Amino acid sequence: MSAGALRTLSLLAAAMALGAGVVLWQSWRSKELPSEVENLLALRNLPANRWVKYHEERPAGWRRQGHAGMAFDSRRGSLLIFGSDTHGEDWDNAVHEFAPRLKRWQTHDAPSPPETYRADEAGRPVAGADGAVPWAMHTYDAIEYHPQWDALVVMSTTEHNPKAGQVAGVTQQPTWIYELATRRWKPFENRGQASPSFFGGSSAYDDRRDTLIAYRSAIWELDATAGQWRRAASGSHQIHHTMVFASPRGTAYVFGGYRPTTTIWAYRPGLSAGEAGRWEELQPGGDPCPPYTIAPVAYDAKEDVFVLVVADASPGGSTKAGPSAATTCLYDPTANAYRKLPNAELEPLGMNYMMAWDNQHQVVFLVTGDHRGVVTVWAMRPDKRAG
Numbered sequence: 001m002s003a004g005a006l007r008t009l010s011l012l013a014a015a016m017a018l019g020a021g022v023v024l025w026q027s028w029r030s031k032e033l034p035s036e037v038e039n040l041l042a043l044r045n046l047p048a049n050r051w052v053k054y055h056e057e058r059p060a061g062w063r064r065q066g067h068a069g070m071a072f073d074s075r076r077g078s079l080l081i082f083g084s085d086t087h088g089e090d091w092d093n094a095v096h097e098f099a100p101r102l103k104r105w106q107t108h109d110a111p112s113p114p115e116t117y118r119a120d121e122a123g124r125p126v127a128g129a130d131g132a133v134p135w136a137m138h139t140y141d142a143i144e145y146h147p148q149w150d151a152l153v154v155m156s157t158t159e160h161n162p163k164a165g166q167v168a169g170v171t172q173q174p175t176w177i178y179e180l181a182t183r184r185w186k187p188f189e190n191r192g193q194a195s196p197s198f199f200g201g202s203s204a205y206d207d208r209r210d211t212l213i214a215y216r217s218a219i220w221e222l223d224a225t226a227g228q229w230r231r232a233a234s235g236s237h238q239i240h241h242t243m244v245f246a247s248p249r250g251t252a253y254v255f256g257g258y259r260p261t262t263t264i265w266a267y268r269p270g271l272s273a274g275e276a277g278r279w280e281e282l283q284p285g286g287d288p289c290p291p292y293t294i295a296p297v298a299y300d301a302k303e304d305v306f307v308l309v310v311a312d313a314s315p316g317g318s319t320k321a322g323p324s325a326a327t328t329c330l331y332d333p334t335a336n337a338y339r340k341l342p343n344a345e346l347e348p349l350g351m352n353y354m355m356a357w358d359n360q361h362q363v364v365f366l367v368t369g370d371h372r373g374v375v376t377v378w379a380m381r382p383d384k385r386a387g
Helices: 003-031 033-044
Strands: 052-057 069-073 078-082 096-099 104-107 125-127 143-146 151-154 176-179 184-187 202-206 211-216 218-223 228-234 241-246 251-256 264-268 278-282 297-300 305-310 327-332 337-340 355-358 363-369 375-380
Touching (some): 241 297, 251 297, 297 355
Parallel strands (some): 202 241
Antiparallel strands (some): 176 184, 202 211, 264 278, 327 337
16 A cells, blocks of 8 residues: 555544544533533532522432431542441441532442441451441541542441441451542551540541541541551540531631530640640630531631531430521631521431531532431532621
């Protein structure tokens, strides 16, 4: 074949490839791009200080659990839910992910059947056919995304799982690491030491020091370099609190507790993991927020303001009085003051630890749902200056 003929064939092949690429691009753009752009515009144009029902559906095979927790995956910009009721009614130990850009829920793997629950050779409670998955458990706020590891970290235990009294050989409760890239679980070895228990506790990621903070009765910090939990400071909270780290302030804030309160505790960590920090008790002024026990909380770093949804509650978080609505409050740490938002009431949330600030879209997301199986994702653009 002549050089001219080869050149002609090459040009023809390149043209065909280019044409196919254009067709694929137009097809992708017509199907995916408009919905993503529409969602992005919707998030950027949210009204200030009002909850907008961003997405609602009945996902197949699961429902939101009040004892579960949620973390924000800052690399993918998605919400990650893990946790279960476990009081003989639910055995969901799967990770559920919501992608705001696509308005899409995804379950990573099917829940493990209860008959696969057992203890491994190290005495850890494991589940699944290959024994590489943690049991279903209450996670509360003891769940966090670790950006340096690109992993979900679960720091709770199987304390309220009925299998705990039926399965022999469980001698330790590890912290669990879920690697997002491989979607595989592994126990945190903690240099062979027993991991501390944060059942009913809270956690936050300190991005200033690349350190995970966890809290129940005492502050512990995960020293990633040493591969070990280190006790940093004593504390007074027991269960049902929420911790949020305010990076611009270098401080973790603790909201709620077992008994109704409006007091907020601020914890400023030490310089390195395990070094003692300093507590400060805050009695906010401003427009009083109703006393609360359990409250989902998020910190908007752009506005330097916390968002929390509360309802009058009795000890333990049960709403015996049956409040007709949940109140949304802003907490301004500079002014040390609450502010009720007049146009941001929601139906009572019950037990809920599922709020996060999306730093990519700069909005707050709240996930709600109940036994009916409908899961609702709410979105808000906080603005401490707006009415």
